[in-house]
Amino acid sequence: MGNPKAFLTIPRKEAGYRPVNDRIKDYGEVEQTLNPEDRRLQASRCMECGVPFCHWSCPLGNKQPEWQDRLYKNDIRGAYRLLTATDDFPEFTGRVCPALCEKGCVLNKEHEPVTIRENEAAIVERAFLEGVVEPRIPSTRTGKRVAVIGSGPAGLTCANRLNQHGHIVTVFEKNEATGGLLRFGIPDFKLNKSVIDRRVDILKQEGIEFRTGVEVGTDIPLSQITEEYDAVCIAIGAEVPRDLQVEGRGLHGVHFALELLQQQNRVNAGLEFPADIRISAKDKNVLVIGGGDTGSDCVGTANRQGARSVTQIEIMPMPPEGENPDTPWPYWPVVLKTSSSHLEGCTRRWLLDTRRFIGDSDGRVSEVEVEEIEWVNDAATGRKTIKRSGKTEKIKTELVLLALGFTNPRAEGLLEQAGVEIDARGNVKVNADMSTSVSGIFAAGDASTGASLVVRCIASGRQAAEGIHHYLSSK
Known part of the structure; x- marks a missing residue:
């Protein structure tokens, strides 16, 4: 020290x-x-x-x-x-x-x-x-081949570690570019995509092969991958969004948060979308349902698109400011979080449950009916339950963004082809070394844990890489 x-x-x-009016x-x-x-x-x-x-x-x-x-x-x-x-x-x-x-x-x-x-x-x-970061090309190769399915933080980490062990690694990515939610979910104003490109370029120089625009399980059957490679790591994330099945859900103008975020990131990358499928908040009253980080990202994106107003609602109570005696140091404090996006303009409300979406004569959302609720202790279970007040109101909106989190991996065909066990939450069931119920197939990141933090995905990717390396070394 x-x-x-x-x-x-x-x-x-x-x-x-940066100043709000600038950014x-x-x-x-x-x-x-x-x-x-x-x-x-x-x-x-x-x-x-x-x-x-x-x-x-x-x-x-x-x-x-x-x-x-x-x-x-x-x-x-x-x-x-x-x-x-x-x-x-x-x-x-x-x-x-x-x-x-x-x-x-x-x-x-x-x-x-x-x-x-x-x-x-x-x-x-x-x-x-300062030129400190340089490609580290392994001096020897083991001859063992590993396929990593998914190029988000878990997949990139697993590929990086295995490559440094000397294995031959190929990363398969269904999208047109690498990065997973780093590229297509997190807005550019939090993570410029040149940062991803810079690192991927180094990984390529170190010997990792990237095959983008290839969806394993659809474009290539998993059986072909398992035949050609000595081990497989499933790192496909947890992309199935949690839905809100209430009256009016099918109205135009009601979208999952990731639909907006993915599209805007692609627009920023130079891709153009026809007007009939372009999601835009320009001159609209925007309602974001969900109070987490994804909801905050929607707030920032809506403001940049020129929204007339942005409101974010949350079914949970407003967290305390500053300190929370229920989560003392050194644990993660459950306190009110105000992001840079909130500071750019947003009305935030809590303890509101969405009851129905109301549309106009053209079938587009125009209002959302919400009800005030409170959380009370259930004497029988000891858990918190919703107590309804019966007090409802209608919030005027022309664009609704559902930011309710994610449930489990979206892998139509892949997980079925893999035959791996799935846990009660719908995620790939893994052992301590991240191996699955099928020999030679491992899983990492959100595919095995459910939606989590980037830092936890990196940790999971490292753990899976060590499990795969041990598996290959023992063969």
Whole structure:
């Protein structure tokens, strides 16, 4: 620890966001950066605690105190080496991770945690800028071939680790480009897609083959893949959106959140859509149903498209602000989260249940009827249940976006062909080494856990890679 008193003398300083009136006019990343000297000072605030709860909180087990020290001492090469020892893609997590590590930081007891996520992003960006990041081509090859199905964070991580073990890896991606939800789900204003391209280019130079526009199970039967490859990793994500089956669901103007987000990301990439299928919030009153991160992404996208107004509703109660005694440090705090998108303009409401969609004479949604509810304890089960108030109102809207989360993998044909066991939640059932019930077939990421965080998908991809490597080594 270069400066043992820094946490006492240097306050937390965030880079902040670009001005609202500036950023809502484009899809550039909203976060700004600190200059290198300020960033070093922020890194110096790390106390190198005897028990590093940041490390404990991180699904990847990142060694935050070690690389914070390297950053403070301006050793970018050393910092990057330590960072990538546990995190394959810090340029992704440094942008979109909710920073569980910061919530576990001892300084978070005073709401002044080290800016770990921003420091992480700064390290990797300087590493690229200064030529530290170079392709690492394996010196020998084992001759074993592995097929990774899906190129999201879990699939990319699994492919990266297996390639470094010397195996021959091919990644199959059903979409026209790699990245999974990193590319098509997360908006450009949070993760510029050039960041993905930059890393994939390196993976290609290191020997990984990418086959895009190929859906295994449809374009190629899985039996052909299992014949040609020694092992398979299913990393197809959990793309089945949770629906809301109420009256009027079929009206025009009611869409899943991912329909909007995927389409806008493709538009940003240069793809054009006919007017009759283009989803646009321009000059419309937009209603986002669902209060999570995906809903927040819809808010930011709607504002950039020129929405007249944006309202976000949530069936759960409003979380407390600042602190929540039910989730004390060092656990993840269930508190009110206000994103950059919310700051751009959004009315947020809680404890509202959607009852029905109301349409106009053209069959387009014009209003949504909601009912005020409350959550009460069920004496018989001890669980919370909904108590209806009977108080309803109608919210005027011309575009409804359902951001209710995701259920299980969308794999018509693939999982059936694989014959793997499915758990009670509809996900691929895996063992501790991420192997499935079928020898030689493994699963990773959301396909095995349900929808989760990018950082957890990376951790799962690493675990699957080690399981596959052990399997291949023992054959």
